[in-house]
Amino acid sequence: MKNVNKVSFIGSGAWASALANVVAANEKEVVVYGIVKEEIDDINNNHKNSKYFGDVLLDSRIKATMDIEEAVKGSDIVVIAVPSVAMRSVMNQIKPLVTKDTIILNVAKGFEKETKMTMMEYISSMVDDNDVFGVVSLVGPSFAEEVAVHELTAIVASSKNEEAAKTVQHAFSNKWFRVYTNNDEIGTSICSSLKNVIALASGILSGLGMLVNSKAALITRGMAEITRFVTALGGKAETCLGLTGIGDLVLTCTSSTSRNFQAGFEIAKNGIEHFRETNTKTVEGIYATEIAKAIAAEKGIYAPITCAIYNVVFENKSPKEEIAKMMQNSLKSE
Numbered sequence: 001m002k003n004v005n006k007v008s009f010i011g012s013g014a015w016a017s018a019l020a021n022v023v024a025a026n027e028k029e030v031v032v033y034g035i036v037k038e039e040i041d042d043i044n045n046n047h048k049n050s051k052y053f054g055d056v057l058l059d060s061r062i063k064a065t066m067d068i069e070e071a072v073k074g075s076d077i078v079v080i081a082v083p084s085v086a087m088r089s090v091m092n093q094i095k096p097l098v099t100k101d102t103i104i105l106n107v108a109k110g111f112e113k114e115t116k117m118t119m120m121e122y123i124s125s126m127v128d129d130n131d132v133f134g135v136v137s138l139v140g141p142s143f144a145e146e147v148a149v150h151e152l153t154a155i156v157a158s159s160k161n162e163e164a165a166k167t168v169q170h171a172f173s174n175k176w177f178r179v180y181t182n183n184d185e186i187g188t189s190i191c192s193s194l195k196n197v198i199a200l201a202s203g204i205l206s207g208l209g210m211l212v213n214s215k216a217a218l219i220t221r222g223m224a225e226i227t228r229f230v231t232a233l234g235g236k237a238e239t240c241l242g243l244t245g246i247g248d249l250v251l252t253c254t255s256s257t258s259r260n261f262q263a264g265f266e267i268a269k270n271g272i273e274h275f276r277e278t279n280t281k282t283v284e285g286i287y288a289t290e291i292a293k294a295i296a297a298e299k300g301i302y303a304p305i306t307c308a309i310y311n312v313v314f315e316n317k318s319p320k321e322e323i324a325k326m327m328q329n330s331l332k333s334e
Helices: 014-025 037-046 068-072 084-094 119-126 144-148 162-172 185-207 212-232 237-241 243-254 259-270 272-278 284-299 304-314 319-327
Strands: 006-010 029-033 062-065 077-080 103-106 134-139 153-158 177-182
Touching: 006 014, 006 068, 014 029, 014 062, 014 144, 014 162, 029 068, 037 062, 068 084, 077 084, 077 162, 084 119, 084 284, 103 119, 103 162, 119 134, 119 185, 134 162, 134 185, 153 162, 153 185, 153 243, 162 177, 185 212, 185 237, 185 243, 185 259, 185 284, 185 304, 185 319, 212 237, 212 243, 212 284, 212 304, 237 243, 243 259, 259 272, 259 284, 284 304, 304 319
Parallel strands: 006 029, 006 077, 029 062, 077 103, 103 134, 153 177
Antiparallel strands: 134 153
């Protein structure tokens, strides 16, 4: 297992700041890189990221910079904490800066649009075993706001590189943040991406005034749909029963704190056009829906929920009509 002294975070958003707070509490050197001066100054001067966490105090040992080279240089773990749409640009920037001693840790969920790869697959395609020590994903049921205030959380470090995964596990784990390891890169990546699609659907159900029966059905059939994707793409079905599978799915589908749930709720209430005009947040489920539908078509995966959400978001179809269509699908065995 590799010794860890410095951890850098590429991105200064909520998840990067919350995880930086975890690592700083473990007495590692922590540097956060961002492009928004107000956020960088807030972290350095006030030990806060007020945009996301209000008056919550972050560990004073966290340092922030707008110089990506300064952040990455000498880091044992470089954490990529940017939206999926920014992954290509960020990887091009950090690739010349990492070394054979660097672990790249992905915490983004979703797909790279041009390649349809998961974040883990895309990062691994940009660097090989000769470039870095290893590539790991840190995913699972966790809201940044709760992690920032030390709420008990369990999450997964996923990688085929066992030594790299265990290094991340030990660098991040403490009394309130527990990290498990898992070697199913495909399964954990697919689960963590597609749960956002189902969370959109869950928000839509709530926005339409539907109650708990419908939510239970959605989560159960949504997990069945995700499992079909996982196994068709080479992952393990049992991963879907773990933290990155049912754990993350339940979290995002049952809490209004979930960004994807909130988006679905607003779409049901006010329509997709109004949502597109007024939304200011990154909603990974929307990007994932478009790519997942294409993957389902290419691989012959039965994905009625994904297709219904695609029709609502990209074809401006009525959510009520899409739900009615699914309820009228041919009857079958579970």
